[in-house]
Amino acid sequence: MGFVEKVRLLDYWKVQDSALQSEFPRSRLVLMVDRRLLVTKDAPEVRMVEHSYGDLKQLLGEYGLQFDLSNSCLLDALEAETDMIPLFGTSIEAADPPEDSPISKKEVLRQLGNSLGGSFTDIRMAMLTMKEERQRNLLAKFQSLTKWAATYRRCPKCAAALKMRTSKSGAECVTCQRVYYPTFSPVSITLITDPTNEHALLVRHRGSAGGVFTAVAGFAHTGESMTECARREIAEEVGIEVDSIRSLDMSQPWPMPDSSLMIAHVAVANMDQKISVCPDELETAQWFSRHQVRQALETTLSDPFLKNLPRTLDDRQTLHYIPPAGAIAHQMIRQWVDGKINCHNSRM
Numbered sequence: 001m002g003f004v005e006k007v008r009l010l011d012y013w014k015v016q017d018s019a020l021q022s023e024f025p026r027s028r029l030v031l032m033v034d035r036r037l038l039v040t041k042d043a044p045e046v047r048m049v050e051h052s053y054g055d056l057k058q059l060l061g062e063y064g065l066q067f068d069l070s071n072s073c074l075l076d077a078l079e080a081e082t083d084m085i086p087l088f089g090t091s092i093e094a095a096d097p098p099e100d101s102p103i104s105k106k107e108v109l110r111q112l113g114n115s116l117g118g119s120f121t122d123i124r125m126a127m128l129t130m131k132e133e134r135q136r137n138l139l140a141k142f143q144s145l146t147k148w149a150a151t152y153r154r155c156p157k158c159a160a161a162l163k164m165r166t167s168k169s170g171a172e173c174v175t176c177q178r179v180y181y182p183t184f185s186p187v188s189i190t191l192i193t194d195p196t197n198e199h200a201l202l203v204r205h206r207g208s209a210g211g212v213f214t215a216v217a218g219f220a221h222t223g224e225s226m227t228e229c230a231r232r233e234i235a236e237e238v239g240i241e242v243d244s245i246r247s248l249d250m251s252q253p254w255p256m257p258d259s260s261l262m263i264a265h266v267a268v269a270n271m272d273q274k275i276s277v278c279p280d281e282l283e284t285a286q287w288f289s290r291h292q293v294r295q296a297l298e299t300t301l302s303d304p305f306l307k308n309l310p311r312t313l314d315d316r317q318t319l320h321y322i323p324p325a326g327a328i329a330h331q332m333i334r335q336w337v338d339g340k341i342n343c344h345n346s347r348m
């Protein structure tokens with residue numbers, strides 16, 4: 001089946017509850033338990049583990065766990081033998097074992113992961129370490145729809161109950177019939193270079209892992225273009241003005257803490273401006289040479305789970321790492337190190 005047919009089928013399933021419900025027993029599913037994602041274990045690449053409906057029902061049943069459409073959202077349509085079947089994300093809670101239980105909940109989840117062919121991991125870690133863009137974007141959708149469906153229970157206009165679609169792609173008010181759609185926020189993320197394009201200004205966020213530097217990012221405000229957002233965020237966070245901004249052909253859905261869409265930019269600023277960081281958000285912001293950034297990129301690639309983070313206070317403020325490969329910041333910084341990003345001949 002071609003792309004157009006697939007898109008139209010997804011669109012149909014999104015709104016036709018009974019059609020999607022009848023597909024559920026044929027579907028494949030990826031799983032979160034207690035907001036932790038089931039991923040492949042000890043494989044060279046971190047990926048979501050998929051199960052058929054029947055297998056998952058049986059394997060979870062052995063642990064007294066159940067799932068249904070109420071805690072599942074539609075993620076994609078997959079090629080089956082002669083047609084397409086839905087891919088669902090299902091998110092369930094595991095009850096705590098009784099107080100006198102000889103084994104802890106952590107151990108139960110470890111065993112459950114094993115019998116499901118994987119292990120449970122933190123969503124942020126999964127986003128940062130999954131290599132394939134499609135997998136990351138499906139996880140972003142899974143987490144965002146799950147959270148949105150759990151939050152949007154009443155109509156913001158008239159406070160009546162909302163009827164959630166089976167797909168979790170929308171909800172209709174039972175009284176005033178308004179339809180609400182999953183919300184997300186646009187975010188600009190900007191790599192700042194100097195006019196020679198040999199230096200980049202990177203920042204360290206308050207509370208982030210020691211020695212990890214990244215690009216400047218922030219939420220767009222109402223009434224702003226993305227370029228205006230990028231320019232304002234740079235002024236707010238590092239206290240400098242940029243001469244030019246260009247959007248890069250890169251974006252990434254990101255589900256934490258809430259659903260956002262990161263949109264990549266590059267900007268040029270003179271290095272003689274005094275940097276003054278916003279103390280609420282940043283610990284430090286510094287210019288680095290291409291060589292220094294390349295070293296941090298190499299360290300990150302050789303230690304993708306950031307296991308050797310610096311511990312001392314001074315060392316935490318030194319560039320050791322950039323974000324792991326699953327983050328758009330990583331891709332932007334990597335392209336810049338490789339000389340594929342420059343901002344010359346561009347305009348505001």
Ligand SMILES: [Zn+2]
Binds near residue numbers: 160173174175176178
């Ligand atoms: Zn209403």
